[in-house]
Amino acid sequence: MKRITIIGAGFAALSTARKLRRLNAEVEITLIAPKAELVFLPSLIWIPSGKRKAEDLRIPLERFLHDSRIRFVAGEATGLENGGRTVLTNNGKVENDGLIIACGGRFIKKLPGIEHAILPCEGIAAAENIRERVAALKQGNIALGFAGNPNEPSAMRGGPIFEFLFGLDTQLRREGRRKKI
Structure with missing residues (x-):
């Protein structure tokens, strides 16, 4: 067998x-x-x-x-x-x-300046870390971004990051914090 x-x-x-x-x-x-x-x-x-x-x-x-x-x-x-x-x-x-x-991707943070970034697609712990940081944020900016594969332009899909962005925006508005963040 x-x-x-x-x-x-x-x-x-x-x-x-x-x-x-x-x-x-x-x-x-x-x-x-x-x-x-x-x-x-x-x-x-x-x-x-x-x-x-x-x-x-x-x-x-x-x-x-x-x-x-x-x-x-x-x-x-x-x-x-x-x-x-x-x-x-x-x-x-x-x-x-x-x-x-078939164990998924590994997220290597080697680009200069990205070592402090939190990538939601890293898993539950990263998503919870983002939640905690947003909850603690009193004022400032939140930067979101996405990138594509230069060797395969059709592989770029920005939809999820925009869903993420609009979810955070809605949350901050409901909490009355959007004007400061």
Whole structure:
């Protein structure tokens, strides 16, 4: 029997696992992630304005994993051996015949001046940090921005940052703080 290992528990990892299961009822699928949960990243923009809380964005995966007959390994991938046929985790090794890495992007803050920026798409902790900073702000400016991929102009999507901006604007107006911020 073939053994497929998927690293990650986001949209790409879960849709891949589901598709694999539909294509082959016998394949052994192992999912490696820190927790058996999906964080619904599109709603991160609503945490700073208080429209959503962290627990609203965490979706337990136990039922999905059970119903799809997917083995779950709680841990973080720390390396590969044997050309990717062995995944090293902080909880041991996972052997496979095929490996899919779908653990999302990593946010590297190497640009000068960005080291103090908070990126909402980094996850729940970053979105909560933005909420706390906005709550503590008495006056000043909030700077928002987005960038595209110069090698793929069609990859630039500014919609979420504008939703985020308008959510903050609405919040500040409701609180009577918009004229100062």
